[in-house]
Amino acid sequence: MHDLNAVEYDRLLAEAEAVKKHEAVRVQTLPLCDMCKGFTTKAHYDCKTTDGPWGYLCEKHFRSNGMGLGLGLGQRLILED
Numbered sequence: 264m265h266d267l268n269a270v271e272y273d274r275l276l277a278e279a280e281a282v283k284k285h286e287a288v289r290v291q292t293l294p295l296c297d298m299c300k301g302f303t304t305k306a307h308y309d310c311k312t313t314d315g316p317w318g319y320l321c322e323k324h325f326r327s328n329g330m331g332l333g334l335g336l337g338q339r340l341i342l343e344d
C-alpha cells in the first residue's frame with residue numbers, strides 16, 4: 264500500500280473532473296495520430312477536426328486542426344496506469 268503524494272492526487276482529481284466534463288477519456292493504449300505522415304506519432308486527443316471528420320490527433324495536430332475539447336468536440340486521451 265502506498266500513499267499518493269499531493270501532486271499525484273491533484274492530477275487524478277483534475278483528470279476525473281475532465282472526464283466528467285467530457286473533456287477527457289481514459290484509454291489502455293494511446294493510438295497513433297491520424298494526420299502525421301506514416302502514423303508514427305502517438306495521439307493524445309480524439310477530436311473533431313477543422314476538416315469535419317473525427318480523428319486521433321497528436322499535440323501538434325490538435326493545435327492546428329482540433330476543434331477543441333468537450334461534448335461533441337473532442338476528448339483528451341488519458342493513459343490508464
Ligand SMILES: [Zn+2]
Binds near residue numbers: 297322324
Ligand atoms: Zn500528428
